[in-house]
Amino acid sequence: MSNNSEGKIKVEAGKRYSWCNCGKSEKYPLCDGTHRELDGIEPVRTWFHEDLEVFFSRENGKLQLKVEKIEK
Numbered sequence: 001m002s003n004n005s006e007g008k009i010k011v012e013a014g015k016r017y018s019w020c021n022c023g024k025s026e027k028y029p030l031c032d033g034t035h036r037e038l039d040g041i042e043p044v045r046t047w048f049h050e051d052l053e054v055f056f057s058r059e060n061g062k063l064q065l066k067v068e069k070i071e072k
Contacts, residue, residue, distance in 0.1 A: 005029075006057035010070065013050045018043040021063055029056040029063070 005028060011017055018031035022041045025032040031043035044063065055066040 006055070008053055008055045011048050011052050011054055013048055016045060016047050018045050019056075019063060019065065023058055023061060023063075029058075 020028050020031045021043050022035040022038055024034040035041040053068050057064045
């Protein structure tokens with residue numbers, strides 16, 4: 001995993017998302033449980049009330065998220 005990865009994904013209303021907070025997930029930006037091998041790191045869990053696009057980046061080891069409505 002690059003320390004400066006970025007992209008976007010669509011999220012669905014009512015579904016729980018676990019965002020990778022360790023930077024080691026094979027499913028980045030989503031968590032795959034790899035953090036369990038590391039001490040004191042947990043994913044960021046969120047639910048959304050509507051379908052949205054989430055732009056993500058990892059800058060200097062920190063997960064950054066920007067949420068936008070999907071244009072219809």
